[in-house]
Amino acid sequence: MTAPTKAGKRIGILTSGGDCAGLNAVIRAVVHRATGYGWQVLGIKEGTQGLLQRPVQYQTLDLGSVDGHMMRQGGTILGTTNRGDPFAYPMPDGTLKDRSDEIIGGYRELGLDALIGIGGDGSFAILHKLAQKGGFPMVGVPKTIDNDLGKTEVSVGYDTAVAVAVEALDRLQPTAASHHRVMVLEVMGRDAGHIALAAGIAGGADVILIPEIPYSIESIAAKIQNVRDSGRNFALVVVSEAVKTLEGTGVKKILQGGEKRYGGIGDYIGEKIADATGAETRVTVLGHVQRGSMPSPRDRLIASAFGVHAVDLIAEGRFNRMVAWSNRGVIDVPITEAIEHYSCVELDGALVKTARGLNISFGD
Numbered sequence: 613m614t615a616p617t618k619a620g621k622r623i624g625i626l627t628s629g630g631d632c633a634g635l636n637a638v639i640r641a642v643v644h645r646a647t648g649y650g651w652q653v654l655g656i657k658e659g660t661q662g663l664l665q666r667p668v669q670y671q672t673l674d675l676g677s678v679d680g681h682m683m684r685q686g687g688t689i690l691g692t693t694n695r696g697d698p699f700a701y702p703m704p705d706g707t708l709k710d711r712s713d714e715i716i717g718g719y720r721e722l723g724l725d726a727l728i729g730i731g732g733d734g735s736f737a738i739l740h741k742l743a744q745k746g747g748f749p750m751v752g753v754p755k756t757i758d759n760d761l762g763k764t765e766v767s768v769g770y771d772t773a774v775a776v777a778v779e780a781l782d783r784l785q786p787t788a789a790s791h792h793r794v795m796v797l798e799v800m801g802r803d804a805g806h807i808a809l810a811a812g813i814a815g816g817a818d819v820i821l822i823p824e825i826p827y828s829i830e831s832i833a834a835k836i837q838n839v840r841d842s843g844r845n846f847a848l849v850v851v852s853e854a855v856k857t858l859e860g861t862g863v864k865k866i867l868q869g870g871e872k873r874y875g876g877i878g879d880y881i882g883e884k885i886a887d888a889t890g891a892e893t894r895v896t897v898l899g900h901v902q903r904g905s906m907p908s909p910r911d912r913l914i915a916s917a918f919g920v921h922a923v924d925l926i927a928e929g930r931f932n933r934m935v936a937w938s939n940r941g942v943i944d945v946p947i948t949e950a951i952e953h954y955s956c957v958e959l960d961g962a963l964v965k966t967a968r969g970l971n972i973s974f975g976d
């Protein structure tokens with residue numbers, strides 16, 4: 613495929629890391645703003661993988677390709693990847709190879725003036741390193757259901773993921789009550805407890821376990837006994853996937869190609885609760901359902917505001933920055949600061965205080 617002829621600026625856009633709701637709304641906003649400036653937008657396929665392939669995999673994006681129902685769609689029309697770090701790319705013979713020069717070559721082949729990367733912490737670390745090595749201008753848009761990126765109050769996709777987890781608790785509550793059960797819900801969050809904390813509060817959980825707060829089974833069992841003593845016959849427990857076992861290990865599954873992902877701590881906690889309390893206990897692992905929904909209105913708004921601001925940064929020639937949400941508006945920060953400041957749950961923050969005020973137990 614030959615890159616189209618250039619008139620005005622030509623910018624590239626890619627989505628990277630795990631998908632989430634709202635990515636398409638960012639892409640749409642970028643295309644609208646850039647088209648308004650008279651620029652071309654090339655959508656790179658499958659994150660960095662599209663720049664690695666020859667011919668480079670991309671599609672031209674114009675208003676006709678992004679309007680209609682696109683903003684409402686989950687996922688990303690461009691595809692994404694959270695595998696294949698270009699600086700240590702897993703080769704078929706099992707070795708790791710630095711393929712960053714091939715990616716930079718792919719960027720150059722497209723004749724781009726700048727790149728917008730929509731990603732999380734891991735993606736930005738990779739994209740920033742590529743931009744520095746290749747000397748190309750880059751701007752970041754934060755997205756991740758985990759909401760763990762520093763320097764922004766919120767990332768695209770988080771609000772929708774919380775809404776899905778709350779809906780799950782709303783559905784678990786009546787069945788828990790009908791069967792007098794303890795229901796354990798395992799939610800995502802690598803490696804922060806934001807989804808569990810917010811969903812647990814909004815979904816009326818009795819216990820919230822997050823990786824930031826060590827727990828004991830005795831404390832969880834005492835809380836469940838309190839619930840029984842108050843006359844209620846069921847309890848809801850939310851567990852973040854990154855919570856460790858009592859021995860201090862994360863519970864992970866090994867997938868194809870040796871990749872590891874969190875999964876299974878819900879079963880572990882469920883068994884411990886059943887043993888300690890004698891309660892009939894069931895476990896639900898929510899998994900990727902949290903990523904795949906239509907974006908919430910708030911995610912659409914944030915995505916749209918971020919997309920417009922990212923293009924404006926390029927227009928102003930301000931690079932190596934990430935757009936961010938702060939104090940009811942959009943700002944931008946050095947992307948290095950966002951990568952360096954991992955944002956886990958603050959133990960003295962408003963939501964932990966709120967949960968304690970509601971007598972929700974953290975198992976501590």
Ligand SMILES: Nc1ncnc2c1ncn2[C@@H]1O[C@H](COP(=O)(O)OP(=O)(O)OP(=O)(O)O)[C@@H](O)[C@H]1O
Pocket residue numbers: 628629630631659660661693694695696697698731732733734735736738755756757758802
């Ligand atoms: N080519 C690649 N592009 C982006 N991330 C990659 C790539 N190869 C490996 N990764 C790894 O995948 C993860 C990407 O996650 P990132 O933080 O960007 O997004 P996320 O929204 O948190 O989503 P997720 O963690 O589900 O992938 C990081 O651990 C990163 O190091």
Ligand SMILES: O=P(O)(O)OC[C@H]1O[C@](O)(CO)[C@@H](O)[C@@H]1O
Pocket residue numbers: 630694732756757758800801802853873874903
């Ligand atoms: O889609 P994969 O590769 O299973 O990754 C799952 C991980 O990605 C996230 O959805 C986003 O970072 C995490 O919450 C989860 O641990």
Ligand SMILES: [Mg+2]
Pocket residue numbers: 629732733734756758802
């Ligand atoms: Mg991440």
